[in-house]
Amino acid sequence: MKNQTKLFRVFVYVIIALFILSILIPIIWVFMSSIKTNAEFYENPWNLPLGFHYQNFIDAWETANMGNYFMNSVIVTSLALALLLVISLPAAYIISRMEFKGRQIVRTFLRLGLFINLSYIVIPIFLMLLDWNASLQTTFFLNNRFILALIYASTALPFTVYLLSNFFSSISKSYEEAAYIDGAGYTRTMIDIIIPMAKPAVITVILFNFLSFWNEYILALTIMPSDEMKTLPVGLINLQQAARGAANYGRLYAGLVIVMLPTLILYILVQKQLTEGMMVGGDKG
Amino acid sequence: MKKNKSRTRFIISGLLPAILFYTIFMVYPTISVFVESLYKTGGLSGKKTFVGLNNFRLLLEDETFIRAFQNTIFLIVIVTIVTMFMAIFLAAVLTRENLKGQNFARTILYIPNILSIAVVASIFAAIFGMDTGLINGLGRLFNPETWQNIPFLGDRKLVVYSIAFAMIWQAVGYYMVMYMSTMSQIPEQLYEAASLDGASKIRQFFDITLPLSWETVRTTLTFYVISNINIAFQIVKALTGGGPDGASMTLLNYQYEQAYTNSSFGYGLAIGVVVFLFSFILTAIIHRGTKRDIVQF
Numbered sequence: 226m227k228n229q230t231k232l233f234r235v236f237v238y239v240i241i242a243l244f245i246l247s248i249l250i251p252i253i254w255v256f257m258s259s260i261k262t263n264a265e266f267y268e269n270p271w272n273l274p275l276g277f278h279y280q281n282f283i284d285a286w287e288t289a290n291m292g293n294y295f296m297n298s299v300i301v302t303s304l305a306l307a308l309l310l311v312i313s314l315p316a317a318y319i320i321s322r323m324e325f326k327g328r329q330i331v332r333t334f335l336r337l338g339l340f341i342n343l344s345y346i347v348i349p350i351f352l353m354l355l356d357w358n359a360s361l362q363t364t365f366f367l368n369n370r371f372i373l374a375l376i377y378a379s380t381a382l383p384f385t386v387y388l389l390s391n392f393f394s395s396i397s398k399s400y401e402e403a404a405y406i407d408g409a410g411y412t413r414t415m416i417d418i419i420i421p422m423a424k425p426a427v428i429t430v431i432l433f434n435f436l437s438f439w440n441e442y443i444l445a446l447t448i449m450p451s452d453e454m455k456t457l458p459v460g461l462i463n464l465q466q467a468a469r470g471a472a473n474y475g476r477l478y479a480g481l482v483i484v485m486l487p488t489l490i491l492y493i494l495v496q497k498q499l500t501e502g503m504m505v506g507g508d509k510g
Numbered sequence: 511m512k513k514n515k516s517r518t519r520f521i522i523s524g525l526l527p528a529i530l531f532y533t534i535f536m537v538y539p540t541i542s543v544f545v546e547s548l549y550k551t552g553g554l555s556g557k558k559t560f561v562g563l564n565n566f567r568l569l570l571e572d573e574t575f576i577r578a579f580q581n582t583i584f585l586i587v588i589v590t591i592v593t594m595f596m597a598i599f600l601a602a603v604l605t606r607e608n609l610k611g612q613n614f615a616r617t618i619l620y621i622p623n624i625l626s627i628a629v630v631a632s633i634f635a636a637i638f639g640m641d642t643g644l645i646n647g648l649g650r651l652f653n654p655e656t657w658q659n660i661p662f663l664g665d666r667k668l669v670v671y672s673i674a675f676a677m678i679w680q681a682v683g684y685y686m687v688m689y690m691s692t693m694s695q696i697p698e699q700l701y702e703a704a705s706l707d708g709a710s711k712i713r714q715f716f717d718i719t720l721p722l723s724w725e726t727v728r729t730t731l732t733f734y735v736i737s738n739i740n741i742a743f744q745i746v747k748a749l750t751g752g753g754p755d756g757a758s759m760t761l762l763n764y765q766y767e768q769a770y771t772n773s774s775f776g777y778g779l780a781i782g783v784v785v786f787l788f789s790f791i792l793t794a795i796i797h798r799g800t801k802r803d804i805v806q807f
Contacts, residue, residue, distance in 0.1 A: 233711070237603050244600065245618045247679065251633045252621070254644065258636070270636070270647040312531060315524035325521050331529065338536050340793075344740040344762055345785060348769045348778060349539035349546065379535035382528055411520040440626030443744060447770060458628035462748050465632050474642065477632070485629050492624045496617055499624070500687045 255485075259478040266474045281479035285464070291480050293453065294460035297370060301445075301456055302438045304374035309381050309434060310427070316382075317389035318415050322401065332390075338383030344443055350376060351447050368451040376448075377438045385430050392426035393419065432499055436488060457484045540786075547780040551773065558776070565780035575781065578752075578759040581670055585742045585760065586792075589677045590734040596682050598727065601689035602719050606701070606711075616690065619683035627680075627741065631748030634676040638662035663750055666757040673758055676745055677738065685730055692726040693719055721805040728800045732793045739789055761785050 254270075259281055261274045286292040319325075320332050354366040366372055396419060404414040420427070442458035449455055455463070461484050468477040492499065550561045569575045600619070604612050622630065637644045640659045649657040662672040696718065704714050720727075743762035746752060752759040752767065759767075761781055769778025 230711075234607065234609075237607060237609065241600065241603070241609070241615050244682070245615060248618055248621055248683075251637060251644065255633060255636070266642055269651060270639075270642050270644055271651055312527045316528035319521050319524045323517075323521060325518075331525060335528070335532060338532060340736070340790070341536055341540055342736050342740045344743050345782065346536065346539040346543065348765065348775070348782065349542045350535060351770065352546070352775060353539060353542070375531065376535050379531040382532045383536070386528060411517060415524075436624055440624075440628070442626060442628045443747065458626045461626075461628045461632060465635060465748070478636075481629060481632050485625055488624050488626075489621075492621065496620075500616065500620055500691075 252485075255478050255481050258474065259482045261475055261478075263473065263475050266472070278475060281475035282483070284476045285479040285483060289460070289464055289467075289476055289480060290452070290455075291457065291460055291464075291483050294455050294457045295483065297454060298439060298457040301370050301374045301377070302435060304371065305377035305381075305438045306431060306434060308375060308378035309385060310430075312378060313382055313385045313389060313430075314420060314427075315415065317386045318393055318419060320386065321390035321393035322396075322398070322419070335383050335386050338380075339387065341380075341383075343380045343441070346380075347444050347447050350444070354448060368449055368454045370449075370454065373445060373449060373456075374438075376444065377441065381434050381437065385434065388430060389423065389426055392423050396422055428498060432491075432495060435491070439488060460484075543779050543782040543786060546776055547783045549776040551775040551777075561776070565777050566783075568777065569780055569784070574756045574759060574764060575761075577756055578761050578764040578781075579784070581758065582739060582742065582760045582762075582788075584670060585674055585677065586735060586738045588674050589681065589738050589742075590731070592674075593678050593681045593685060594727070594731070594734070596678070597685035598689055598720075598723075600682070600686045601693055602715055604686075605690050605693040606715075606719070616687060620687055621683065622680045623684040625680075627744040628748055630676065630680050631745055634672075634679075634745075634749060635663075638672055640664075663758075664754055666754055669750060669754065669758040673742065673745060673749065676749070677741055680741060680745075681737075688730060689723060689726060692723040696722050721802075724802055725804060728797075728802075731796050731800060735789050735792050735796065739785065761788075 257274050258266075258270075260276070260278050261281075262276075262278045265272065265275060286295075316335075320328065320335075354372070357366045358364055400418055400422070401414055404418050409417070440458060442456070442462065445456045446459045446462070449459070461480050464477045464480045468474050547565055548560060548562060549558045550565070551558055603609070604615060609615070625633075636642070640646060640661065643659075643662070645662070646657070646659045649660075661668065663669055700718050700722075701714055704718060709717065739760070739762060742760045743766070746758050746760055746763050747766065750758045752763045762785060765778045765781040765785065767778075768774045768781065772778075
């Protein structure tokens with residue numbers, strides 16, 4: 226019996242070690258490949274880099290425009306986060322803390338969006354923007370970072386409002402009553418009293434949506450065809466296609482590092498909030 | 511009275527932006543999938559003609575569509591089953607056994623979930639590559655003379671399994687963390703009592719851990735459908751583009767190809783309708799079929 230438990234523990238350790246290695250090895254390998262020269266890629270891929278060929282990063286950043294795409298990603302992601310918070314906080318506050326006619330209808334209407342995935346509606350969104358361009362005779366709606374950010378924010382609304390309003394409902398009603406007696410208006414009460422109390426939920430919302438906006442590529446690929454407007458993940462896919470043809474691998478892996486480094490750093494910093502925040506966001510059914 | 515008026519104004523102005531943008535960018539596009547699927551869009555002229563259900567009739571004779579549908583079902587089934595078993599096993603082991611490095615394991619296993627699918631696809635392009643690929647490189651390292659490169663992404667039969675492998679790699683950590691958060695809330699006393707009664711670890715898992723986390727498992731089962739359809743689309747798009755020769759095409763990839771690349775919007779969106787209906791019906795069936803009496807502690 227004792228021996229059996231021991232054997233089981235060894236088995237479990239081996240399995241978990243294999244899982245960990247299957248994740249760590251490819252990621253470490255990408256980092257090492259990003260400093261290899263192109264000639265080294267004709268050797269066995271398991272060879273260690275011979276030197277520190279940082280030229281790959283300069284190539285990726287400048288020649289392959291990743292620097293430019295990086296700025297686009299920063300602009301779109303921060304704009305989308307700002308829009309999302311400005312739109313979702315009041316809505317979640319009102320839905321969860323104020324009684325009014327049709328409250329249940331609004332709540333259900335927004336919740337239906339939890340079942341619609343952005344991937345399902347990329348094409349109709351693209352067609353709609355195309356239509357708007359045609360009928361207003363402009364090119365405004367495509368290749369527009371603000372529009373991309375607005376769509377990111379809008380499609381993140383159902384989940385964000387759901388998560389925030391769950392959190393808001395857990396705060397005691399007496400805070401508002403006290404504020405109203407002190408003569409504070411509705412907007413004041415919401416901004417100065419309730420929203421600061423929801424800080425943990427707001428941080429969770431920012432973290433999850435930062436990752437999803439920063440990482441998204443299908444919509445960005447579809448509605449930002451012009452080269453100057455591409456975001457990082459789309460730029461990465463271009464690099465990958467280019468690498469296949471021209472065997473320019475060093476630049477590709479440098480680009481890969483540029484795309485994943487910000488999310489990895491963020492993850493190391495806030496790892497706990499993310500994996501625990503899932504409990505708040507976990508049951509969206 | 512004045513107070514009531516300002517209250518109404520507050521409610522309306524607070525809700526309006528959310529409802530407006532949600533309607534424009536989510537509700538309207540969803541409805542238009544269904545409406546546009548009834549039209550035929552003529553090539554460059556962009557002329558729209560109403561064709562009723564004709565697009566759907568054409569779909570039934572379209573071999574690529576059938577292929578894409580089969581691949582989608584295959585990926586949903588295989589990825590869901592394997593991911594779920596692995597995630598439940600890892601979560602149970604990590605919460606129940608007092609292993610060293612438990613937090614480290616959780617931190618590392620969650621990493622694939624924070625990476626862009628574009629990054630995941632690039633990583634797997636490196637893993638599955640031919641001369642430059644990690645797996646084939648490993649094979650050559652050990653059998654330099656006899657190793658034949660395996661075309662993970664170039665073989666018509668192999669490619670769906672390769673895609674499934676990448677999807678499982680991406681998803682296991684996410685669901686594991688989710689199951690861990692439920693399992694860690696199960697009170698320790700239950701296990702102590704079971705141990706005293708002589709119940710083995712495996713019995714404890716089936717009698718305590720699984721029934722008490724069933725609601726979470728059940729909820730995630732419904733996520734798997736929508737998220738696997740979506741992740742399969744993104745990985746295939748970046749990794750193989752549906753190739754070789756349509757062998758790794760999924761429904762959403764075929765929709766994208768028809769509507770975006772070929773400009774056959776109506777035909778493409780008919781595929782979109784199939785995706786919507788299929789995922790809703792499947793989700794509903796799973797939701798019904800897995801209903802158990804809720805066990806609470």
